[in-house]
Amino acid sequence: MAFAAGGTVALAAGKVHAHEATVATYPANDPRHPRDPGPHDPIREGLNPDIVDPPATDSGTLPNLRFSFSDAHVRKGSGGWTRQVTQRELGISTTIAGVDMRLDNGGIRELHWHKEGEWAYMLYGNARITALDTQGGWFMDDVGVGDLWYFPPGVPHSIQGLGPDGCEFLLAFDNGNFDEDSTFLLSDWFKHIPPEVLAKNFGVSANVFNTLPSPADEYIFAGKAPEGGDSAAVKGGVKSVLNFSHKMLAQKPITLPGGTVRITDTSNFPISKTVAAALVELEPGAMRELHWHPNNDEWQYYLEGEGRMGVFASSGQARTFDFRAGDVGYVPFAMGHYIENIGDKPLRFLELFKSDYYADISLNQWLASTPADLVRQHLHLDDKFMQALQFAKHPVVK
Numbered sequence: 001m002a003f004a005a006g007g008t009v010a011l012a013a014g015k016v017h018a019h020e021a022t023v024a025t026y027p028a029n030d031p032r033h034p035r036d037p038g039p040h041d042p043i044r045e046g047l048n049p050d051i052v053d054p055p056a057t058d059s060g061t062l063p064n065l066r067f068s069f070s071d072a073h074v075r076k077g078s079g080g081w082t083r084q085v086t087q088r089e090l091g092i093s094t095t096i097a098g099v100d101m102r103l104d105n106g107g108i109r110e111l112h113w114h115k116e117g118e119w120a121y122m123l124y125g126n127a128r129i130t131a132l133d134t135q136g137g138w139f140m141d142d143v144g145v146g147d148l149w150y151f152p153p154g155v156p157h158s159i160q161g162l163g164p165d166g167c168e169f170l171l172a173f174d175n176g177n178f179d180e181d182s183t184f185l186l187s188d189w190f191k192h193i194p195p196e197v198l199a200k201n202f203g204v205s206a207n208v209f210n211t212l213p214s215p216a217d218e219y220i221f222a223g224k225a226p227e228g229g230d231s232a233a234v235k236g237g238v239k240s241v242l243n244f245s246h247k248m249l250a251q252k253p254i255t256l257p258g259g260t261v262r263i264t265d266t267s268n269f270p271i272s273k274t275v276a277a278a279l280v281e282l283e284p285g286a287m288r289e290l291h292w293h294p295n296n297d298e299w300q301y302y303l304e305g306e307g308r309m310g311v312f313a314s315s316g317q318a319r320t321f322d323f324r325a326g327d328v329g330y331v332p333f334a335m336g337h338y339i340e341n342i343g344d345k346p347l348r349f350l351e352l353f354k355s356d357y358y359a360d361i362s363l364n365q366w367l368a369s370t371p372a373d374l375v376r377q378h379l380h381l382d383d384k385f386m387q388a389l390q391f392a393k394h395p396v397v398k
Contacts, residue, residue, distance in 0.1 A: 050308050050320040057310075060317030063092050065309075069100050069326045075180070077220030079107025080161065085328045087176035093330050095354040096275075096299035097178035099171035100326075103127065103161030106225035110218045111186040113156040116173040119275035121148045121248065121350060123303070125167035128226060129245065131157040137240030146249020148264065150272040157244075163225055170301055174274040174354045187218040244271055248279055258286030259346075266356045276358040278351040280339075282307070286347075288339035290363040293331070295355045300329035305347030312336040323349070336363065364389055 036045075045052045067090040072083040086097035100123075103109060122145050129149055131139040142162065143149065151157045161167045190198065191214070195206040202208075246269040253260035265276035276295075282288065282305075302323045310320045313335050322342075323329055329349075331337050341347035367375050368389035375386065 047324065048322050050322050055310070055320055058319050060313070060315070060319070062311065062313050062317045062319040064090070065092060065311060065319070065330045066090075066321045066323065067093075067328050068324075069098075069328065072100075075220075077107075078217070079222040080104050080109075080166065080220045082180060082220060084178075084180050086178055088179075090328060090330060092332060093297075093299060093328070094176040095174070095297045096352055097173045097176050098299070098301060098328055099173070099180055100168070101159075101171060101220075102166065102168045103159065103220065104166040104222065105161050105163045106223045107161040107166055108221055108223040109159040110221065111156060111158045112183045113154055114151075114173065114178075114183050115153055116175045116178050117153050117272075117274040118151045118157075119148065119172045119174075119272060119277070119352070120150075121170045121172075121277075121301075122146060123168045123170055125165055126162040127167040127169065128160045128162055129157060131155055131240070131244050133240045133242050135240070136238060137242070138234045138237045139240040139242065139244050140234075141245045143245055146247065147245060148248050148269075148277075149245040150269065150275065151244060152271065152273065155244075160223060160226065170350070172275060172299065172301075172352050185215055185218060187213055188215040191215055242271055246272075248277070253281075259283050263358050265358045273356045274354060276353045276355045278358055280349055280351060282339070282341040282347040284341055284344050284346070286341050290336060290338050291360045292334050292336045292363075293353065293360045294334065295357065295359045296353045297333050298329075298331040299352045300331070301350045301352070302327045302329065303348040303350065305341060305345050306343030307339055307347045307349070308342050309337055309339045365391060 050058075067085050069083055069085055072085055072089060074081050074083045080101065080103040082099060082101040084097065084099045085093070087093050101109065122143050124145060126142060126144045128140065128142050131151055133139065133155065141149075159169075190209070190212050193201075195209050198209050199206040246264060248262055248264050251262040251264070251268070253262050259280065259282040261281070262279045263277070264272070264279075266273060280288065300323075302325055304325045307323045308320055309323065309329055309331075310318065311331055312318045313332070321329065339347075339349070368391045372386050375381075375389075379385070
């Protein structure tokens with residue numbers, strides 16, 4: 001599937017990939033030549049068939065492009081938990097780092113800010129977000145599944161889980177080296193300011209600050225669920241004219257044979273200047289067409305289903321990876337790739353880019369837009385292939 005913001009999308013519907021063990025020297029089902037007679041983990045191998053027994057087209061030493069949040073360390077708090085996949089866990093991921101966070105009903109992600117821009121997608125439940133813009137305007141909104149938000153670098157904000165069961169959301173930061181433990185926390189700063197300075201700043205007695213909580217008790221902590229809707233906001237303050245949230249799932253999708261896509265970048269969410277995104281859904285057997293991205297690396301998060309991705313890195317390098325819900329995928333800048341639904345249920349995933357706009361190049365469209373004789377001389381293919389090429393980004397493979 002290739003598309004540009006506001007344009008057409010290419011989805012290819014085809015047969016479900018049935019993985020077959022075809023290793024010539026060690027047939028998978030031949031007892032005379034066991035594929036792996038030594039110690040191994042058959043459960044893990046079963047989750048990664050295209051790594052254990054790669055297609056014959058794979059070649060070279062392309063680095064790992066997959067990491068699962070299920071393998072990430074969980075940090076627990078009294079109001080929820082968090083885990084992260086950054087460049088430390090997935091070395092190739094230099095442009096974006098991801099955080100999976102769960103807040104209980106009333107659970108609070110402490111008031112804080114970052115050096116990085118924060119993009120988020122709601123996976124489950126409901127939350128209330130707050131922020132303060134650079135003009136002193138307050139922002140508050142209640143968000144649910146399929147909604148997202150973006151807080152620019154330096155903008156202070158908070159997140160709180162709402163009833164009945166709190167929330168879970170994906171956070172993406174525009175720096176692969178981001179670390180959740182390096183955020184600027186309200187309680188941490190208060191603990192490192194002399195009491196007399198706090199007293200002078202706020203115009204109160206220094207003993208007011210004798211009961212400050214320990215930063216170790218904050219970060220993600222149990223709190224009281226707010227009452228009233230998001231209109232029950234700050235009294236006397238000025239409401240921000242900026243909109244830090246967006247209803248991505250509510251966007252009208254671009255619908256094609258094989259699936260749908262929703263694109264969110266500065267064209268429809270102006271505040272999000274460092275992260276552009278697409279929400280893709282592929283039906284069983286459908287394929288994200290052969291393409292590449294000319295604007296930046298692609299960071300992926302798989303929401304549901306089973307898929308495989310083949311990546312071409314030039315110079316004879318290619319590798320195939322398998323994905324399930326909770327996995328992170330990564331495609332370095334300009335590398336050609338496809339994503340195929342190999343399960344019997346829809347495959348849904350997010351594509352994220354450190355960019356203010358979404359863009360890609362369709363292999364099909366490129367060849368259709370190139371003089372036919374030139375293409376024939378390159379690939380030695382007949383007229384049937386040339387006639388199958390389409391100028392639009394919506395090819396269908398039966």
